[in-house]
Structure formats: C-alpha cells, structure tokens
Amino acid sequence: MGMDSDLYCEGLVRRFDNNAAVDHISLDVPAGTFFSILGPSGCGKTTLLRLLAGFDKPDEGEIHIRGQRMNDVPPNRRPVNMVFQHLALFPTMSVGDNIGYGLKRRKVPVAERRKRIGQVLEQVGLPGLEYRDPQELSGGQRQRVALARCLVLEPTLLLLDEPLGALDLKLREQMKVELKHLQKQFGTTFVYITHDQSEAMVMSDQVAVMRDGKFDQVAPPEELYREPATPFVAGFVGDNNRLSGELVAIRDNLAEIRLDDGALVRGRVASGDLQTGHRAELYIRPESLVLSGEVLNSGFSAMQASVRTTLFDGANSRVEAENGGQPVYARLPQDGSAPTLSAGSFIRLAWDPALARVFGAGNP
Known part of the structure; x- marks a missing residue:
C-alpha cells in the first residue's frame, strides 16, 4: 500500500x-x-x-x-x-x-x-x-x-x-x-x-x-x-487495424508475419508466446499507415490493399480498404495529397514496424 x-x-x-x-x-x-x-x-x-x-x-x-x-x-x-x-x-x-x-x-x-x-x-x-x-x-x-x-x-x-x-x-x-x-x-x-x-x-x-x-x-x-x-x-482502446497471418521469424524484437495474400510485414513483439509457424496478429493504428506509391524507407513494412470506400469525417477522414479479406483503415492526409481513391482500386500502405504490435493469435 x-x-x-x-x-x-x-x-x-x-x-x-x-x-x-x-x-x-x-x-x-x-x-x-x-x-x-x-x-x-x-x-x-x-x-x-x-x-x-x-x-x-x-x-x-x-x-x-x-x-x-x-x-x-x-x-x-x-x-x-x-x-x-x-x-x-x-x-x-x-x-x-x-x-x-x-x-x-x-x-x-x-x-x-x-x-x-x-x-x-x-x-x-x-x-x-x-x-x-x-x-x-x-x-x-x-x-x-x-x-x-x-x-x-x-x-x-x-x-x-x-x-x-x-x-x-x-x-x-x-x-x-x-x-x-x-x-x-x-x-x-x-x-x-x-x-x-x-x-x-x-x-x-x-x-x-x-x-x-x-x-x-x-x-x-x-x-x-x-x-x-x-x-x-489493443482492440478496445482507440481504433486499431488487426492483420492476421503466419509468424515467419523474430529478429531484434521484431516479428515478421506472412499475411494471407503473401505479403511479409513486421511489427514489434508484444507478447512472449509467439511461435514461428503459428498464427499471429499485428495491430497497427490507422494514423500510423502511410498511403504510398513506394515504400518511404527501407525499414518500413508495406502491403497492397483494395479500396472499399472513403469515409469523410473532417480531420478524421479515412479510407477503408481490405487485404486478403481483412478490413484495413488508414487516415487520409489533411493537405489534399491523397491520390484519387475509387472503389476496387489498389493502394500501397506502409508503416514503421516500431509502431505496430504483434501478439500470438491464441491469446485471450
């Protein structure tokens, strides 16, 4: 006490x-x-x-x-x-x-x-x-x-x-x-x-x-x-994207996951029960995702996603997309630099792996 x-x-x-x-x-x-x-x-x-x-x-x-x-x-x-x-x-x-x-x-x-x-x-x-x-x-x-x-x-x-x-x-x-x-x-x-x-x-x-x-x-x-x-x-506090895939490797406290569409992505290890070959979940905030034609930095992770729709909400406007059937939300830039996003078009989403968290999929 x-x-x-x-x-x-x-x-x-x-x-x-x-x-x-x-x-x-x-x-x-x-x-x-x-x-x-x-x-x-x-x-x-x-x-x-x-x-x-x-x-x-x-x-x-x-x-x-x-x-x-x-x-x-x-x-x-x-x-x-x-x-x-x-x-x-x-x-x-x-x-x-x-x-x-x-x-x-x-x-x-x-x-x-x-x-x-x-x-x-x-x-x-x-x-x-x-x-x-x-x-x-x-x-x-x-x-x-x-x-x-x-x-x-x-x-x-x-x-x-x-x-x-x-x-x-x-x-x-x-x-x-x-x-x-x-x-x-x-x-x-x-x-x-x-x-x-x-x-x-x-x-x-x-x-x-x-x-x-x-x-x-x-x-x-x-x-x-x-x-x-x-x-x-991770899921209850604030908005978060959850991407599921197979854990391929862990290096320097970063977990590498192969998503269902084959993309290899990385995030920081957040739990101790991760095992290679098993399912794992990567959580990444919408504001941490960057709409990018190319990966901005060699250390960044990236994946391709198909646009579903855009949601206008002022400063919180975002795009809803999907990767391998999994929904993904990304914050739209406020400076008008976002490309034209039409339903069914493909976009590339990139992020700094340090901003993502990876848990074992079997966690409660």
Whole structure:
C-alpha cells in the first residue's frame, strides 16, 4: 500500500452463482488521482464500484480508504460519495437545498451551510444559483449541481458511475473537459467507470481496462494507446487495424508475419508466446499507415490493399480498404495529397514496424 494511497484494494472477489463478477482485483490509487475503470458492459466494473461504495460486500479481499479497512463499514460511514448516470436531484428543492442536503443531515449550522454552498457553487461555475429550481437548469448545469452536492461534503473518494451517459454528444464532450478541470481544482480522488474509451483517455491520470472481472492493464492513457499489453486492450482502446497471418521469424524484437495474400510485414513483439509457424496478429493504428506509391524507407513494412470506400469525417477522414479479406483503415492526409481513391482500386500502405504490435493469435 502506497503511503499516499486514497484507495487500496487487494484480491477483491465478488461471486454471483459461482461466477466471479469481480475476480481477484487489486489496485492502488494515489491521492488526488483521476482513476478510470474502462470496460464493456458486463465486465464487472459496476459491481466493483458498488463494493467500493459499500452497497455490496466482497466474498474475498480487502478494501482500504486512507489506510482504514472498509470491508464492514456501511456506505453512510465511508468517506465516499457517488454520482450516478441519473442524477436524482430532488425536484422539490432549490439548487442550494440540493447541495446542502448532506450538510443538513450532518447537522452543520445554517450559516456554515450557506457559506459552503456558495463556495462550492463558485467552484463549479454556478455562482448565485442557490435559489433556482433544478428543472430550470440545462443538462450540464444539473450535472455540476450533482457534483457540487457530493464535493461539498469533502469526501476522500468520489465515485462516478457513467455520469455523462445521459448527455447529448456535444455536451458530453464539453463535460469531459470540465470534469478533468474540476477534479484538479478540488484535488479529490475520482474513481470513474465508463464503457467509453474516449472519456477515459481524455480525463484520466490512470486507466484500468477491465474484462471478465479482471484488469487486463492499468496504465496512463498514452501508455495504453501506444503499448497495449494484450490484444483486447489493443482492440478496445482507440481504433486499431488487426492483420492476421503466419509468424515467419523474430529478429531484434521484431516479428515478421506472412499475411494471407503473401505479403511479409513486421511489427514489434508484444507478447512472449509467439511461435514461428503459428498464427499471429499485428495491430497497427490507422494514423500510423502511410498511403504510398513506394515504400518511404527501407525499414518500413508495406502491403497492397483494395479500396472499399472513403469515409469523410473532417480531420478524421479515412479510407477503408481490405487485404486478403481483412478490413484495413488508414487516415487520409489533411493537405489534399491523397491520390484519387475509387472503389476496387489498389493502394500501397506502409508503416514503421516500431509502431505496430504483434501478439500470438491464441491469446485471450
């Protein structure tokens, strides 16, 4: 357990009908960290959050908050607050009364309550709205009121259960930035669960990628993106192309794969179970692929692909092609230098092997 840990868990297990929804999870979250748990629906992330909040008890393992064991501490006694996707603001109370509800239950004097409500409204960018009706506020403003209601209680941990899921796309993008700023401003440790990898990558200091009750990898966002530890992380975090073929050789930590169309391509070894003669998978990001009439550098890998279509999305515009029946996406250059790409035409795609990752095809 780190000396500055706000949250430390070891060997957490929670079973339902002999199935482990949380399967020997351990984590150590330093104070002041924005820590996200990212994974698909059904991976166990909400069950894990309920264990941390105290709404459920682990079958095995330990939960410590600020060095204190929490396994048998009820939710209302833990230094924890929670923000849900459905904000559950009290509709018959003003904004100020919503925010001060927890302070009132703690019997904080009226003058102190008003002072703290005013302070926290300033901090979340809603000064002077104490007497407004929550129904009069925008979705983003209600989101900040829900955060203020928790943060005014000065919890050690703020647990957030997909809180942006009910917002429209533009507001969700805006709130991602605001949440990141608010967390740094308050210095409170956030534990945030989401299935949206963009949310986790933009906001977090550390991200735990969860699958089938376990963590596949815990790392800063950039490391997850550039150095995925498993094929699942490589495929789940960001866009990635997956090319399958036969492993021919490994030299200087580079794996050489023969694709099904016969092309020999290379990428960095990412797992220790690679065997020549067996199937392997190469992952390469669309932005790492270069549309090239010729290989740009003698060290580059290249392959031929047949164009299916082009997809316009502003700065993220790309071409969809295929190699041996396997779909491949490549980012289109923004300077207009891309050749005319018609369906059925052939293009050459090249990449620096150092930017690709190779895993054994038998990996989970």
